[in-house]
Amino acid sequence: MTGASDEILLDVENVSLSFGGVRAITDVSFDIRRGEIRAIIGPNGAGKTSMLNVINGFYHPQEGRITYRGRTRARMKPHEAARQGVARTFQNVALFKGMTTLDNIMTGRSLRMKRGLFWQALRHGPALAEEIEHRRVCEEIIDFLEIEHIRRTPVGALPYGLQKRVELGRALAMEPELLLLDEPMAGMNLEEKEDMSRFIVEAKLQRGMTVALIEHDIGVVMDLSDRVLVLEYGRRIADDVPDVVKADPKVIDAYLGVGH
Amino acid sequence: MFYREAGQYKTTYAADMAIFPIRQDRWGLALILFVAFVVIPTFGGPFLLNTMMIPFLVLSLAAIGLNLLTGYTGLLSLGTGAFMGVGAYACYKLATWFPQVNILVWIVASGFVSAAVGVLFGLPSLRIKGFYLAVATLAAQFFLQWGFARAPWLVNYNDSGAIEVPRATLFGVPVTGPSATPVTRYLVVLTLVSIMAWLASNIVHGRIGRIWMAVRDMDIAAQLIGIRLLNAKLLAFAVSSFTVGVAGALMVFLWLGAAEPEAFNINLSFEILFIIIIGGLGSIVGAFFGATIMHLMPIALRALPAMIGLPIEAARVEQLTFMITGILIIVVLIAEPHGLARLWQTAKQKLRVWPFPY
Ligand SMILES: Nc1ncnc2c1ncn2[C@@H]1O[C@H](COP(=O)(O)OP(=O)(O)O)[C@@H](O)[C@H]1O
Ligand SMILES: [Mg+2]
Numbered sequence: 001m002t003g004a005s006d007e008i009l010l011d012v013e014n015v016s017l018s019f020g021g022v023r024a025i026t027d028v029s030f031d032i033r034r035g036e037i038r039a040i041i042g043p044n045g046a047g048k049t050s051m052l053n054v055i056n057g058f059y060h061p062q063e064g065r066i067t068y069r070g071r072t073r074a075r076m077k078p079h080e081a082a083r084q085g086v087a088r089t090f091q092n093v094a095l096f097k098g099m100t101t102l103d104n105i106m107t108g109r110s111l112r113m114k115r116g117l118f119w120q121a122l123r124h125g126p127a128l129a130e131e132i133e134h135r136r137v138c139e140e141i142i143d144f145l146e147i148e149h150i151r152r153t154p155v156g157a158l159p160y161g162l163q164k165r166v167e168l169g170r171a172l173a174m175e176p177e178l179l180l181l182d183e184p185m186a187g188m189n190l191e192e193k194e195d196m197s198r199f200i201v202e203a204k205l206q207r208g209m210t211v212a213l214i215e216h217d218i219g220v221v222m223d224l225s226d227r228v229l230v231l232e233y234g235r236r237i238a239d240d241v242p243d244v245v246k247a248d249p250k251v252i253d254a255y256l257g258v259g260h
Numbered sequence: 261m262f263y264r265e266a267g268q269y270k271t272t273y274a275a276d277m278a279i280f281p282i283r284q285d286r287w288g289l290a291l292i293l294f295v296a297f298v299v300i301p302t303f304g305g306p307f308l309l310n311t312m313m314i315p316f317l318v319l320s321l322a323a324i325g326l327n328l329l330t331g332y333t334g335l336l337s338l339g340t341g342a343f344m345g346v347g348a349y350a351c352y353k354l355a356t357w358f359p360q361v362n363i364l365v366w367i368v369a370s371g372f373v374s375a376a377v378g379v380l381f382g383l384p385s386l387r388i389k390g391f392y393l394a395v396a397t398l399a400a401q402f403f404l405q406w407g408f409a410r411a412p413w414l415v416n417y418n419d420s421g422a423i424e425v426p427r428a429t430l431f432g433v434p435v436t437g438p439s440a441t442p443v444t445r446y447l448v449v450l451t452l453v454s455i456m457a458w459l460a461s462n463i464v465h466g467r468i469g470r471i472w473m474a475v476r477d478m479d480i481a482a483q484l485i486g487i488r489l490l491n492a493k494l495l496a497f498a499v500s501s502f503t504v505g506v507a508g509a510l511m512v513f514l515w516l517g518a519a520e521p522e523a524f525n526i527n528l529s530f531e532i533l534f535i536i537i538i539g540g541l542g543s544i545v546g547a548f549f550g551a552t553i554m555h556l557m558p559i560a561l562r563a564l565p566a567m568i569g570l571p572i573e574a575a576r577v578e579q580l581t582f583m584i585t586g587i588l589i590i591v592v593l594i595a596e597p598h599g600l601a602r603l604w605q606t607a608k609q610k611l612r613v614w615p616f617p618y
C-alpha cells in the first residue's frame with residue numbers, strides 16, 4: 001500500500017510488561033510511521049492486545065519508552081491518549097449498549113464539543129448549532145459505513161458484525177491521528193471482511209489516519225498492511241513488509257505453519 | 261388510528277433532533293399542558309390539588325433528579341430523601357435569613373446547596389462502584405438525617421424542632437404559609453417542575469446526557485474516547501442533587517408547610533427509587549408514569565370502595581392498597597423490566613405502523 005511517510009508517529013522502545021508472574025510483553029521495539037497501516041499478528045496470547053493497551057495508556061509497562069508525536073511520554077491515562085488523537089476499538093466490542101447507533105457515534109465527538117451545562121440545558125442557540133454541526137459529521141460517517149438503517153437502533157440489539165462497524169464509526173468520529181483496531185474482522189464472513197477492509201483503507205487514504213491493525217486473517221493482513229510486526233510469547237520475532245514476513249521461516253513455524 | 265408520521269418529512273437535522281419529532285406527540289404535550297395549567301386549576305378542588313397533584317409533581321421532580329444519577333449515569337443512590345432534606349433546610353435557612361428576597365429565588369438556590377453536598381458525597385464514586393456505592397449513599401442518608409435531628413440551628417431553634425414555613429408572597433399573592441391557596445401553590449409547583457423537566461430533558465438529549473450514558477454502559481470505553489470519569493460522575497451527582505434538592509424545598513414549602521427530620525427518612529428514598537424503577541430507568545417521562553403508580557393510584561384505590569358503595573373499613577382499605585400496589589410493582593417489573601416508559605415507547609411504535617405488524 002502507498003501513502004505512508006517517513007515520519008515516525010509512534011516509537012515503542014524496549015517495552016516489557018508483566019502481570020505478577022506472567023510476562024505479556026518482553027523487550028519489544030517497533031515504530032509506526034504516519035499514514036501507514038501497521039499490522040500486528042501472532043498466535044493467541046502473544047501480547048498483541050496488551051501492546052495496544054500499552055499504547056493507549058490502559059497498561060503501564062514496567063520497562064521501556066514510548067514516544068508519540070516526538071514526545072516521550074510518562075505514564076498516560078486513557079482519556080489523555082484520546083485527547084492526543086489515539087482512538088481504539090476492542091477485540092470484544094465495547095459499545096454503549098443502551099444507546100442508539102447514532103448516539104454511540106455522537107459520543108465519539110464528545111471531546112470536540114465545547115458547550116457547557118448552561119447551553120446544553122437550554123438546547124438552543126450555540127448548543128443546538130454545535131449539536132447540528134457534529135450530527136452532520138456523524139451522518140457522513142454513518143453513510144460511509146452503510147449503517148443508515150440502524151441509526152436509531154439500540155446497539156445492544158444489533159448482530160455482532162454490525163456492532164463492530166458501529167464501534168469503528170465511533171472511533172472514526174473522534175477523527176484520531178492513530179487508530180488502533182483490535183481484530184475488527186473477527187467472526188465475520190467474507191463479504192463483511194471485504195467491507196471492513198474497504199473502510200480501513202479509506203480511513204487511511206481519505207481521512208489520513210494512521211492505523212495499527214491486529215488481525216488473524218493472513219490474507220487480509222497481506223492485502224492491507226504496509227508493514228507487519230509479528231509477536232510470539234510476548235517477543236518480537238519478525239518485523240518487515242508483508243512479502244518478507246510471509247517468507248520468514250520463524251514466522252511460518254510460529255504462526256502461518258500451524259494453520260491459523 | 262391517526263398516530264402517524266406519514267407525510268412529516270424532516271428536512272433538517274434540527275427538526276430530526278427535536279425531542280418530540282412527531283406532530284401528534286407535540287399535540288399530546290400541548291393538550292397535557294393545557295389540562296395541567298388551565299383545566300385542573302379552574303375546576304380542581306383542594307383535595308385534587310393538595311393531596312393529589314402537588315405531591316405528584318414534587319415526587320416526579322425528585323424522581324427526575326434521581327433518574328439523572330441512577331437511570332442515566334448508572335450510579336445507584338439510596339440517599340434521595342436526605343438530599344431532599346438538604347434542599348428543604350437550605351431553603352428554610354436562606355428564606356429566614358433574607359425574608360425580603362423572593363422565595364422562588366431561595367427555592368432554586370437551595371438546589372445549589374444540595375448540589376454541593378451531593379458532589380461531596382459523590383467523591384468516593386470514582387473508587388467504589390455498584391453495591392458498595394449504594395451502601396455509601398445509604399450512609400449519607402443516615403448521616404444527614406442524624407444531622408438534621410441534632411442541629412437545632414437548622415430550624416432556628418424552634419421549640420417544635422421542625423421547619424415551619426414562613427409566609428412569602430409573589431407579586432403580592434401569598435405562595436407559601438397558611439394563607440397561600442392550593443391553586444397558587446399548585447401553579448407555582450407546576451411551573452417549576454415543568455421548567456426543570458424541560459431542562460433535564462434537554463441535558464440528557466445532548467452531549468452531557470450521552471457522556472453519562474456512556475459512563476453507565478461501559479466506563480472503559482468512555483475513558484477511551486476522552487471522557488474523564490470523575491468529572492462526568494461528579495457532574496451527574498451535582499445536577500441530580502440540584503434537582504432533588506429543589507424537589508425537597510418544594511415538598512416542604514409548597515406541599516407540607518412544615519417538616520420534621522423524619523420527613524426525609526429512608527422510606528422517602530425508597531419511594532423515589534421505586535418511582536424510577538416502575539416508570540423506567542433512563543427516562544424523564546417515566547418519572548411521571550412512576551409517580552402516577554406510586555402516588556395517584558393508591559389514592560384512587562382508597563377512594564374506589566366508597567364510590568361503588570362497598571362497606572369496608574378504612575384500615576382494611578389501607579392494607580389492600582399496599583398489597584395491590586406491591587403486586588402491581590412486581591407485575592410491571594416482570595412484564596417490562598425497563599418500566600412503563602418502555603411500554604409506552606413500544607405501544608407508540610406499534611401504533612405508528614398499525615395495522616401492519618411490521
Ligand atoms: N489484565 C491482565 N491480567 C493478567 N494477565 C493478562 C492481562 N492481560 C493480558 N494478560 C496475559 O498476557 C498475555 C498476552 O495476552 P494478550 O495481549 O491478550 O494476547 P493476544 O491479544 O495476542 O491474544 C496472555 O498470557 C494473557 O493471559
Ligand atoms: Mg487479543
